[in-house]
Amino acid sequence: MKITVIGYWGAYPEANGATSSYLLEKDGFTCLIDCGSGTLSRLQNVLKPTELDAVILSHYHHDHFADVGPLQYAFLIYNKLHHTNERLAIYGHQDDLNSFQKLTHQYTDGQAYDPHIGLDLGPFHFQFLKTKHPVPCYAMRITDGDHTIVYTADTSYFEELVPFANRADLLIAESSFYKGMNGKKAGHMNSSECGQLARDAGVKELWLSHLPHFGDLQDLKREAAEFFPGSIQLAEEKLEWIARK
Numbered sequence: 001m002k003i004t005v006i007g008y009w010g011a012y013p014e015a016n017g018a019t020s021s022y023l024l025e026k027d028g029f030t031c032l033i034d035c036g037s038g039t040l041s042r043l044q045n046v047l048k049p050t051e052l053d054a055v056i057l058s059h060y061h062h063d064h065f066a067d068v069g070p071l072q073y074a075f076l077i078y079n080k081l082h083h084t085n086e087r088l089a090i091y092g093h094q095d096d097l098n099s100f101q102k103l104t105h106q107y108t109d110g111q112a113y114d115p116h117i118g119l120d121l122g123p124f125h126f127q128f129l130k131t132k133h134p135v136p137c138y139a140m141r142i143t144d145g146d147h148t149i150v151y152t153a154d155t156s157y158f159e160e161l162v163p164f165a166n167r168a169d170l171l172i173a174e175s176s177f178y179k180g181m182n183g184k185k186a187g188h189m190n191s192s193e194c195g196q197l198a199r200d201a202g203v204k205e206l207w208l209s210h211l212p213h214f215g216d217l218q219d220l221k222r223e224a225a226e227f228f229p230g231s232i233q234l235a236e237e238k239l240e241w242i243a244r245k
Contacts (some may be wrong), residue, residue, distance in 0.1 A: 001026045001123075001144045001243040003033075006042050008235035010176050010188075010210040011063050013038035017025035017237065020061035020210055022172065026082065026144055029053050029122035033140065033151060036156040040074060042169070042237060049074045054113040054121055056091040056113070058153035059137035060099035063210075063226040091119065093128075129164045131155030133187035139164060150203070154210065157193040166199035167198040170241050173197060174210035179185070179223040191220040195227030209235035 002025045006016025018038030023046060024031045033057045043049060049071055058064055068090065075088055083204045090103040093112045103110030115128035115138050115205050124151070125142065128140040130142060133154045140151045150168040152161065166170050176188035183190055189197075191208065191219060199208040206228055208220050 001147050001149075003149055003192060003238055003241050004046060004202075005037050005207075005235050005239040006032070006046065007034075007039050008209045008211055008237070009036075010174070010212060011064070011095055014105045014213065018042040019066070020058075020153075023047075024124065024142065026123045031056060031101060031121060033068045034058055035065040035071060035154070036063045037066040040070045041152065042051070047098075050078050050086050050088075052088060052091045056119075056121065056126065057103075058094075058095050058140065058151070059133065060092070060134055061135060061137075061154065064154070065099070068108075068166070072105040072108050076105070079107055090225050093123070093136060093233070097157075103189070118123075123125060127164075131187070134242075137187075141165070141168070144243070146155075149241070150201075152189070152197075154187055155189065156187050157189050157197065159198055162200045165197060165203055168201065168203045169243065170207065171198050171201065171203040172207045172235075174208055175208040175220050176210055176212055178212075178219055179226075191223035192227060194220075195224035195232075198224070198230065198232075200226040203230070205231045205233070205241070207233050207235050207239070211235065223231070 005024045006021035019036030020034040021039040022033040039052040083128040119126040128138040148168045151164040173194040177190035179192045
């Protein structure tokens with residue numbers, strides 16, 4: 001089980017970067033978690049878009065969703081050039097039906113996940129938790145049966161995140177704000193809240209992602225470490241986590 005950061009900025013990509021996107025892999029199965037602005041360009045440093053087996057989306061804000069359109073065009077052009085019929089399944093929730101319907105294109109098939117039931121996708125099982133965000137958004141708990149990754153997606157802090165992330169091997173938490181800043185109205189967490197969540201959930205490792213465009217990003221890591229004594233990484237492109245046997 002392996003996950004690689006493709007994009008990690010909040011709101012919009014900095015130069016030569018991308019917003020939220022993570023590549024999940026095991027046994028030859030590849031799944032893209034979120035597909036924010038700039039994803040398609042950065043993804044091609046790791047693999048060809050047509051090598052993807054699936055995409056799964058937490059919600060439909062542009063910094064998590066914008067490159068679905070370019071990805072659909074990539075499949076369209078590839079199939080036209082190579083006279084093939086490669087198709088891609090894109091999974092999303094139906095709380096926003098208009099956005100969900102955009103997942104289906106000539107060579108992509110929109111597939112609904114039921115947040116109350118979960119989803120089996122390749123070697124992975126996904127569980128979902130609705131977050132505190134201005135639009136419907138779902139955190140994901142992903143397991144291959146041996147290891148667990150939890151991705152908060154976009155959310156302000158709320159108590160239910162703690163049992164949802166319980167004893168995860170890796171927690172990918174959005175840290176849009178610095179210590180002492182209140183992100184609740186915007187539906188985001190700060191660095192201290194990420195550290196507290198990691199500590200209270202007893203996770204093994206913490207990645208801070210969905211990073212802000214101001215301040216010293218290293219402060220986010222220092223502030224989270226005031227609460228969480230374990231390993232903390234600031235998300236960066238091609239940062240990898242690989243499950244240890």
